[in-house]
Amino acid sequence: MTRVTRSRRRDDDQPEVGRRDARKQRTRRALLDAALELIQGEQSFNSISLREVARNAGVVPTAFYRHFRDMDELGLALVDESLRALRQMMREARAATLPTSHLIRRSVRTYLRYVQDNERYFQFLAKERFGGGRTIRLSIRQGIQLFISELSTDLARWPFLTKYSTEELQMFSSMIVNLMVNITELLLDTPYGDEDEVDSLAELAEQQILLIFLGTGQWIPKSERRAREAQNAATPELKP
Amino acid sequence: MTRVTRSRRRDDDQPEVGRRDARKQRTRRALLDAALELIQGEQSFNSISLREVARNAGVVPTAFYRHFRDMDELGLALVDESLRALRQMMREARAATLPTSHLIRRSVRTYLRYVQDNERYFQFLAKERFGGGRTIRLSIRQGIQLFISELSTDLARWPFLTKYSTEELQMFSSMIVNLMVNITELLLDTPYGDEDEVDSLAELAEQQILLIFLGTGQWIPKSERRAREAQNAATPELKP
DNA sequence: AATTTAAGTCAACACCTGTACACAAAGATA
DNA sequence: TATCTTTGTGTACAGGTGTTGACTTAAATT
CATH class of the missing domain: 1.10.357.10 (Tetracycline Repressor, domain 2)
Incomplete structure (x- = not known):
């Protein structure tokens, strides 16, 4: 059951530039921005919900999964x-x-x-x-x-x-x-x-x-410290 | 409508020692401990729920309100x-x-x-x-x-x-x-x-x-710095 | 002993959550 | 043009959440 039909996606990781991918990147950005905005107002990242992020990005909750697993x-x-x-x-x-x-x-x-x-x-x-x-x-x-x-x-x-x-x-x-x-x-x-x-x-x-x-x-550099240890205290001392 | 019936609570803030208050302090402690324990396992304080804390303290959710407003x-x-x-x-x-x-x-x-x-x-x-x-x-x-x-x-x-x-x-x-x-x-x-x-x-x-x-x-103390400013640089300088 | 006070229980509510599934629409591919 | 692919929609469900009000029960007060 290997995938035979190959999309136009190339093997290198250059960004796609089709009209559809532009759209995808736009809502992906919207999701990220929504999360950032919510974090500013709310408490912390893990106290904001997937639904909140989607709502704030102007998108239905299930659309979230097209961009991030969770x-x-x-x-x-x-x-x-x-x-x-x-x-x-x-x-x-x-x-x-x-x-x-x-x-x-x-x-x-x-x-x-x-x-x-x-x-x-x-x-x-x-x-x-x-x-x-x-x-x-x-x-x-x-x-x-x-x-x-x-x-x-x-x-x-x-x-x-x-x-x-x-x-x-x-x-x-x-x-x-x-x-x-x-x-x-x-x-x-x-x-x-x-x-x-x-x-x-x-x-x-x-x-x-x-x-x-x-x-x-x-x-006192570590390299010099040994030499002084012989006649002096172990650690570099404060001058009072 | 001032409260007339006064409990035995004294005006100073010494801890109560009655059998009932001992019980109260015990479940209060249980709630605090439950929260601490949950925080260690979970992510952060504001991602743990009131019900979780109560459950972990062996107490029904509504009992929480006898100790903390929220x-x-x-x-x-x-x-x-x-x-x-x-x-x-x-x-x-x-x-x-x-x-x-x-x-x-x-x-x-x-x-x-x-x-x-x-x-x-x-x-x-x-x-x-x-x-x-x-x-x-x-x-x-x-x-x-x-x-x-x-x-x-x-x-x-x-x-x-x-x-x-x-x-x-x-x-x-x-x-x-x-x-x-x-x-x-x-x-x-x-x-x-x-x-x-x-x-x-x-x-x-x-x-x-x-x-x-x-x-x-x-x-160089702030007090001495002014005297040196006249003939030297403004901020204490590094000896190269 | 009778009464008051307060800690804890129980059931219920309206709401929000993550996720599954079938579907619509439009861009990409043939 | 016809077909496939992918992004986003709509509906639905099972479960968790905070908070309510009326209750039990036992200690404290009188």
């Missing part, structure tokens, strides 16, 4: 979409090369602006990072881990960080990324258009990142 | 319970006074141990911090802010931090607390009993906290 699959599609958009933005942000302090300032500002412009996606990510099902949670965390790795390789190119192992650089990066995640989540709960609040959040982020860099300046 | 009220009770327990634990942890590095190590270890022992509460907090309704979200954030303030006043007593303003100390504290929140959320997703993973998480937390303290050692 709500989980739609959720995964949203994760993918959100992270893909974010990654592209970060790639653009890294294009510019500037002196350190300006680079921090600029990166933070453009990132926060981006979050504001794509609020719906970040609301979704923030809520599902821990609230969602296991698969969704894991794919979000995996996405964040990817950002940490990318930032890590960027840091490796900075002159005053070359002496550190990749493991150490990963730690520095993860602190910065986590810090930004935190700021993001604060930003999402500030009423839209409150530019003063956004400014102070940006300033806070800059200061926190700066503090971390100041810390790295004093951090 | 699920939101139960949610708030859970927030309160979770944070109250945590605060008490932190108070105990601060009791011991030890040299700096040992104090960090000890605090981190006992905290993580506590999280493991009260996993259900922290699961709930992590999931509802962003996934829940507005009131629950806010009361959780307010609770976290309280920890930041308490840590901040503790830091103020440390000799090498006395030169900083309360605002700056708040920033340091918030970084440490947020860092620990992050570690907590990682801990919650490690399978129970994997002590090696717990150990490496503890070590990671210690290193990150240490890095922040190293940063504070290089941080």
Whole structure:
């Protein structure tokens, strides 16, 4: 019972462009948008129903199944979409090369602006990072881990960080990324258009990142630590 | 139509101890426990139903209303319970006074141990911090802010931090607390009993906290910054 | 001992949910 | 043009949901 009649679908994964597929993509988009909109108003992704999504997309419930097997699959599609958009933005942000302090300032500002412009996606990510099902949670965390790795390789190119192992650089990066995640989540709960609040959040982020860099300046690389261990305390000590 | 018949309830808020109230407290507890248990298995708080909670507590749905107006009220009770327990634990942890590095190590270890022992509460907090309704979200954030303030006043007593303003100390504290929140959320997703993973998480937390303290050692206090501004750059600069 | 109070039960309601199935319409294929 | 394929519709069902009101039962109060 193998399928003999082959449709015009080609073997490569290029998007279809027929009039019918255009229509399909349009309602698929409508479903995704409906879900995002409902998440903003409602509580979380798994407290909205398939019927609600369909209704909000102007489509009958059963039509939903033409696009997604169930709500989980739609959720995964949203994760993918959100992270893909974010990654592209970060790639653009890294294009510019500037002196350190300006680079921090600029990166933070453009990132926060981006979050504001794509609020719906970040609301979704923030809520599902821990609230969602296991698969969704894991794919979000995996996405964040990817950002940490990318930032890590960027840091490796900075002159005053070359002496550190990749493991150490990963730690520095993860602190910065986590810090930004935190700021993001604060930003999402500030009423839209409150530019003063956004400014102070940006300033806070800059200061926190700066503090971390100041810390790295004093951090004793793992490679050097052994030598000092012989005559000194085990862990790098604070200067009182 | 003021109520004339007064029950034996006294005006102070001491807990009642009658046989009937004992019974009431018992099923109230059963409801809270049922909710916590369901949250662990299910997705999030707002995807579990009143009937489920009642059923899981061995009680008929309508009995629920004798204890909580609706699920939101139960949610708030859970927030309160979770944070109250945590605060008490932190108070105990601060009791011991030890040299700096040992104090960090000890605090981190006992905290993580506590999280493991009260996993259900922290699961709930992590999931509802962003996934829940507005009131629950806010009361959780307010609770976290309280920890930041308490840590901040503790830091103020440390000799090498006395030169900083309360605002700056708040920033340091918030970084440490947020860092620990992050570690907590990682801990919650490690399978129970994997002590090696717990150990490496503890070590990671210690290193990150240490890095922040190293940063504070290089941080130029706001009070001194003005004097340097005259002849130097605006923000404290990195030594390359 | 008589009465009041309150925790828990029972049955019922109107509503919403996910999904199955048969069908209509229109684009794609032959 | 005739046939096949696919997207979306309509109907229907079994089950779960929050909330109601009138009830039992036992402890607390008088």
